[in-house]
Amino acid sequence: MKVTIVGAGAVGASCAEYVAIKNFASEVVLVDIKEGYAEGKAMDLMQTATLNGFDTKITGSTSDYSKSANSDIAVITSGIPRKPGMTREELIGINAGIVKDVSSNLIQHSPNVTIIVVSNPMDTMTYLVHKTTGLPKNRIIGMGGALDSARFKYRLSEALECPPSDVDGMVIGGHSDTGMVPLTRLATRNSVPVTAFLSEERLEQVSEDTKVGGATLTKLLGTSAWYAPGAAVSALVQAIACDQKKMFPCSALLEGEYGINDICIGVPAILGKNGLEKIVEIKLDDKEMAKMKESAEGVKKTNALLEF
Numbered sequence: 620m621k622v623t624i625v626g627a628g629a630v631g632a633s634c635a636e637y638v639a640i641k642n643f644a645s646e647v648v649l650v651d652i653k654e655g656y657a658e659g660k661a662m663d664l665m666q667t668a669t670l671n672g673f674d675t676k677i678t679g680s681t682s683d684y685s686k687s688a689n690s691d692i693a694v695i696t697s698g699i700p701r702k703p704g705m706t707r708e709e710l711i712g713i714n715a716g717i718v719k720d721v722s723s724n725l726i727q728h729s730p731n732v733t734i735i736v737v738s739n740p741m742d743t744m745t746y747l748v749h750k751t752t753g754l755p756k757n758r759i760i761g762m763g764g765a766l767d768s769a770r771f772k773y774r775l776s777e778a779l780e781c782p783p784s785d786v787d788g789m790v791i792g793g794h795s796d797t798g799m800v801p802l803t804r805l806a807t808r809n810s811v812p813v814t815a816f817l818s819e820e821r822l823e824q825v826s827e828d829t830k831v832g833g834a835t836l837t838k839l840l841g842t843s844a845w846y847a848p849g850a851a852v853s854a855l856v857q858a859i860a861c862d863q864k865k866m867f868p869c870s871a872l873l874e875g876e877y878g879i880n881d882i883c884i885g886v887p888a889i890l891g892k893n894g895l896e897k898i899v900e901i902k903l904d905d906k907e908m909a910k911m912k913e914s915a916e917g918v919k920k921t922n923a924l925l926e927f
Contacts, residue, residue, distance in 0.1 A: 620644045620860045623687040623729070625721050626696035627651035627660045627679065630737060633849025634694060634856070636664055639675040641853065643860055648687050649679045652697075657681060662849075668766045673878045683926050684724040692856050695748075698738035700843060711924045718744045722752050726855070733758040733894040735855055737848065741794045743921045744787065745870045745883040750927055757894040761870025763794025764885035766851035768868050770832035771801050774825045775808075778817055789868050792914035795832060800886075800910045801826040805901075809832050854891060862892035866899060876900055877908075882922060889900045 622638055624631045627649040635647050636920065651657040657679030664677045666783065680686040699715040718738050725732055736745040745761030752759070758776050769792035776783040786805030792798050803822040806813045813822065828835070836844040857867040868887050873879045877886065887899040901910060 620692045621646045623648040623690040623693040625650045627657040629845030630848045631696040632660045633845045634852040637853035639673045642673045646676045647855045688728040690729040694735045696737040736761045738871045741916045764868030771829040793918045799916040858890040
């Protein structure tokens, strides 16, 4: 099992570390455009192998995609964050160019690869990969919902004052502060609805804190988070690599599911050896469905800024 991660920054390197420690991949390849950067990150990580007890081989490459040949799964984390004075159109234009180039290079050397997109704006970049690569839709997945749901469960456990392992919950919709739809109605603590423990007002606060989870960390850290995003990606990689048939909310191309067409947005899906094997349609109430449709409209507006 070979995994390539494009972008050796904090998220990419964290993902590589988690994949290696879980010990299910034979090889992880880090690719980056900065000279020597991926090679250095790979060497540093390999020097933890005897300490962390893994045998996964980690190698690095400066823009040489031949090192990624015959990868089973590839993760795209590359792109730039929005900078002061930069318009959304400029950000999307730059990152779209990067993601198109990266996905093309990956497929050239690994035609059977499954691609997981992390680059922002994530739903739109996932849609771009669908529209420009010709890969079957089951082999293109956006990471967002897995991360958003992990943050949701953290906030729920905080509110419940219980261990995170007690909690289950899911966030669907767009991977943005305004697009997320935390499903508080369906969240549980050991199969008991959280509504039995928390007031409507407290759950609304949990929901709002979840939506701004990324922005909260950026304000505290001065940069984007990396531990949880890296862990979220590694969980998706493992589900596919190990054919786990696990259900994660992730960005998928919809063709009528949830009454939505021709966009990528977060929905629950079964992940296994064939990538995204099934989109799960759960019954939403009227309020949740309205929020989902509103989120979809927001994603469509961002997609409209793409130039193919």
